[in-house]
Amino acid sequence: xxxxxxxxxxxxxxxxxxxxxxxxxxxxxxxxxxxxxxxxxxxxxxxxxxxxxxxxxxxxxxxxxxxxxxxxxxxxxxxxxxxxxxxxxxxxxxxxxxxxxxxxxxxxxxxxxxxxxxxxxxxxxxxxxxxxxxxxxxxxxxxxxxxxxxxxxxxxxxxxxxxxxxxxxxxxxxxxxxxxxxxxxxxxxxxxxxxxxxxxxxxxxxxxxxxxxxxxxxxxxxxxxxxxxxxxxxxxxxxxxxxxxxxxxxxxxxxxxxxxxxxxxxxxxxxxxxxxxxxxxxxxxxxxxxxxxxxxxxxxxxxxxxxxxxxxxxxxxxxxxxxxxxxxxxxxxxxxxxxxxxxxxxxxxxxxxxxxxxxxxxxxxxxxxxxxx
Numbered sequence: 047x048x049x050x051x052x053x054x055x056x057x058x059x060x061x062x063x064x065x066x067x068x069x070x071x072x073x074x075x076x077x078x079x080x081x082x083x084x085x086x087x088x089x090x091x092x093x094x095x096x097x098x099x100x101x102x103x104x105x106x107x108x109x110x111x112x113x114x115x116x117x118x119x120x121x122x123x124x125x126x127x128x129x130x131x132x133x134x135x136x137x138x139x140x141x142x143x144x145x146x147x148x149x150x151x152x153x154x155x156x157x158x159x160x161x162x163x164x165x166x167x168x169x170x171x172x173x174x175x176x177x178x179x180x181x182x183x184x185x186x187x188x189x190x191x192x193x194x195x196x197x198x199x200x201x202x203x204x205x206x207x208x209x210x211x212x213x214x215x216x217x218x219x220x221x222x223x224x225x226x227x228x229x230x231x232x233x234x235x236x237x238x239x240x241x242x243x244x245x246x247x248x249x250x251x252x253x254x255x256x257x258x259x260x261x262x263x264x265x266x267x268x269x270x271x272x273x274x275x276x277x278x279x280x281x282x283x284x285x286x287x288x289x290x291x292x293x294x295x296x297x298x299x300x301x302x303x304x305x306x307x308x309x310x311x312x313x314x315x316x317x318x319x320x321x322x323x324x325x326x327x328x329x330x331x332x333x334x335x336x337x338x339x340x341x342x343x344x345x346x347x348x349x350x351x352x353x354x355x356x357x358x359x360x361x362x363x364x365x366x367x368x369x370x371x372x373x374x375x376x377x378x379x380x381x382x383x384x385x386x387x388x389x390x391x392x393x394x395x396x397x398x399x400x401x402x403x404x405x406x407x408x409x410x411x412x413x414x415x416x417x418x419x
Contacts, residue, residue, distance in 0.1 A: 047136040047404075048081040050161075052152070054143040055086045056117035057108055058093040059292035061239055061269050063323050064141070064168050065092075066292050069112055070218030070393030071400070076114050078397065084117040085131065095269075099289065111221070111293040122148075128155050135161040137404055139191070142167045146181040153186035162407045165190040165207065168215065170312040170320075172200045179206065188407045191400075194320035195344050211403050214346065215323045217330035219392040221293060224332030224384055225300035226377075232263035233370060235302035235333075237295060238324060239268040240275045244310040250278065251359040252308050252338040258282035259363050262370075267298070299331040303376065304369045306362070307337040307353075319343030325353065326391055329383030334376045336365045346391065352383045 056072065059065035068084075075082050086093070096104055109115075120126055122145070132138060132152070138161045140149055149165070156163045165187050171178055172192075184190070189209035192198050201210040236253055240246070257264045258281070266279055267290035279286050290298060299305065307325050318341035325347070328335045335353035342349065349355050354369070356362035369376050 048134055049075060049083070049137045049139065050132060050135040051082065051084045051139045051141075052144050052148065053084060053086055053141045055090050055092045056084050056115060057086065057105055058090070058096040060092045060096040060099070060289060062092040064143075064215075066218060066222075066323050066327065067168075067215040067393065067396075069115060070216070070221075071397060072115055073112065073218065073220075074393050074397040083131070083135075084115075085120050086117050087122045088119045089122070096289075104291065107291065108293070126151075128152075128159075132159045132161065135159060137162045137164070139164045139166050141165075142169055142171070142182075146183065150183035153183060156186045162404060163187050164403075166213075167192045167197060167201075170310075170317055172197050173316045174312050179204075182206070189403075191403070194317055196317050196319055211399075212344075213396065213399060213403075214320075214344075214391070215326060216391040216393050216396045217323075217326040217387050219330050219387055219394075222296050222327055222330040224380065225296065226332055226380055228300035230303055231301040232265055233303050234262050234264040234366065235267070235298060235305055236264070236308075237267045237290060237298070237305070237327075238308070240271045244312060245308055246275075248308050248311070248338055249275075252356060252362045253306055254278050254282045254284065255359050256363040256366055257284055260366060262366070265302070295327055296331050299328065299333040302333065304334045304336065304366060306366075307335060307340075309338065309340045314340050319346070321346065326387065329353065330387040330391075332380040332384045334369045334379040335383060336362060336369065338362070347386055348382070351378075352386050353379060 053068055055062055055065060056068060072082050072084060132155055138152060140152055153163065163186065165184060167190055184207045187207055189211060190201055190207045191213040192201060192210055193214055195212045198210045198212045201207055234257060265285040265287050267287040269289045276286055305328050309322060313320050313322065321340065325335060329352055337353055337355055339355060339357060354365045356365045
């Protein structure tokens with residue numbers, strides 16, 4: 047089959063967490079012999095910031111890690127040549143970062159070119175910014191791929207699409223793999239963006255203060271850290287590493303003994319069951335993980351076996367001490383987490399799910415034949 051996908055960026059993961067999953071999905075589709083064209087806009091904010099801060103040579107580094115991936119650019123200020131782009135497509139997937147006008151236009155072309163058409167939602171705006179969702183025209187879409195059951199129910203209840211499927215993010219388990227015997231550079235590492243005051247208090251309680259209290263050797267990576275955040279890290283003795291390419295995450299995890307997950311408030315309060323990509327990455331790399339409270343409403347993992355949950359900041363300090371002091375506990379968490387990823391949450395498994403979904407969708411041509419009869 048030929049897949050055509052419109053995403054914000056395949057090249058850049060600067061403040062763009064969806065890049066990991068998308069890269070893994072495209073890799074897997076290509077391995078199975080599918081043809082895949084991924085289109086991203088010229089001048090996209092993620093790639094622009096990456097090049098501005100770190101130089102265009104990072105694109106060459108990306109190609110070394112992903113030699114089979116070759117995204118194409120389009121100029122969003124000019125009309126697209128839809129005949130060339132969509133004319134031979136079997137499946138088209140449009141991500142929710144695209145402008146509503148493009149989402150609608152690709153929908154209008156569906157009947158002419160006969161492809162199956164899906165919208166892909168990986169954000170919390172379905173509950174946090176419902177007005178922005180009203181701008182999308184899904185009337186020609188076969189359905190939506192959404193990254194959690196709670197989102198699927200919202201799409202169904204609101205009648206936004208004919209059908210919605212829960213399609214969780216997952217790990218590229220080939221790249222994100224354990225190397226727990228590597229020489230360690232410190233105790234704890236955290237990888238994530240500070241981000242829009244959606245978890246400032248939580249990061250102080252579950253990351254900064256426990257590290258300071260325990261005197262751990264720790265390092266934090268990410269972007270969009272305000273001055274007050276950098277000061278808090280410095281005061282706690284935490285090194286700030288800035289942006290880390292997503293494909294380097296496994297190498298960094300290998301150098302530390304434990305990591306934490308601190309989900310953003312919208313996910314905890316409104317979207318139970320959606321952990322975002324970070325726990326998938328940590329568990330796939332086999333680094334012991336301790337999380338702040340979140341509700342695994344869909345039973346993706348097994349708390350206490352795959353990772354530990356800390357109920358508050360004091361408990362986080364206790365849990366971290368437990369992992370750092372007990373080699374047996376650390377090994378158990380590492381092995382269980384990786385096993386769960388391999389059984390349930392790899393990009394290969396998600397492509398299996400996608401292929402089943404596509405087979406469920408009746409082609410526009412078949413529908414027309416039924417109508418004409």
